[in-house]
Amino acid sequence: MNDSPGLYERLRRQAVRSVAWLILVALILVGIIALGRWSLSQLKNDDRFQIPFDDIECAAPPTMTRSDFLGEVRYLSRLPKRLSVADPETQIKVRAAFARHPWVLLVDEVEPIPPAQLRVRLQFRHPALAVPWNGSVRVVDDRGVLLPDGVNAVGLPIFPDIPQPPGAAGQPWPDPDVVRRAMAR
Numbered sequence: 001m002n003d004s005p006g007l008y009e010r011l012r013r014q015a016v017r018s019v020a021w022l023i024l025v026a027l028i029l030v031g032i033i034a035l036g037r038w039s040l041s042q043l044k045n046d047d048r049f050q051i052p053f054d055d056i057e058c059a060a061p062p063t064m065t066r067s068d069f070l071g072e073v074r075y076l077s078r079l080p081k082r083l084s085v086a087d088p089e090t091q092i093k094v095r096a097a098f099a100r101h102p103w104v105l106l107v108d109e110v111e112p113i114p115p116a117q118l119r120v121r122l123q124f125r126h127p128a129l130a131v132p133w134n135g136s137v138r139v140v141d142d143r144g145v146l147l148p149d150g151v152n153a154v155g156l157p158i159f160p161d162i163p164q165p166p167g168a169a170g171q172p173w174p175d176p177d178v179v180r181r182a183m184a185r
Contacts, residue, residue, distance in 0.1 A: 049084050049086040050084055051083055051118060052081060052082055053074045053082065053083060054067065054070050054071075054081075055117070056094070056119075056120055057113075057117065057118065057119040057120070058070070058120040058122060059122060059124075061103035061104075061125075062152075063150065063152065069101075069103075072101060073097050073098055073100075073101050074097070076097070077093070079097055083118070085112050085117070098122060101170065102125075102146070102148050102169035103148065103170075104122055105122075105124055105141070107122055108121040108123060109121040125141035125142075125147060127139045127141060127147060127156055128141050128142040128182045129158075129159055129178070129181055129182040129185060130156040130157065130158045130159065131163055131173065132158065132159065133163065133165070133166060134165075137153045137158075139152075140178060140182045141182065142182055142185050143179070143182065143183060144178055144180075144182040144183060145171065145172050146166050146167060146170065146173050147169060149169070157185065159178055163177065163178045
């Protein structure tokens with residue numbers, strides 16, 4: 001029983017030391033994380049890691065030049081003229097920007113290419129059906145999604161009925177008959 005106070009004191013010191021080591025390790029980790037975030041924030045603004053949006057490497061949809069396509073993607077997404085490849089959010093923003101364009105079916109990959117370049121791999125929609133509407137012809141893809149104005153309808157089957165009005169480019173045509181007919185292609 002006389003050993004109890006000594007044993008208790010040793011256990012208490014050992015617990016205090018263990019807690020002190022844990023606190024020290026936690027502080028070191030917090031410091032490393034803070035230093036990393038600070039360094040990244042410095043790199044995001046460094047001109048060496050800035051690229052013009054117009055320099056993104058990607059294919060363009062049919063009927064568009066790469067320059068016009070990138071201009072529309074940037075306009076629709078309201079992204080700045082220059083992007084930081086050091087910013088981890090850039091890839092997410094670029095993916096969302098391209099996915100918003102009516103010609104884009106799927107964004108396969110946004111790949112950073114050192115030191116300061118981005119490559120975007122895309123799958124585009126394919127014209128499937130011409131739909132006469134309001135004195136012109138609009139085109140939908142094989143999922144019934146309305147493509148932008150000016151898509152060439154030559155050689156496409158023509159929807160024979162008068163459909164409901166179209167929605168916005170990049171959205172399915174609101175008329176289920178148009179969608180069904182386009183998907184049958």
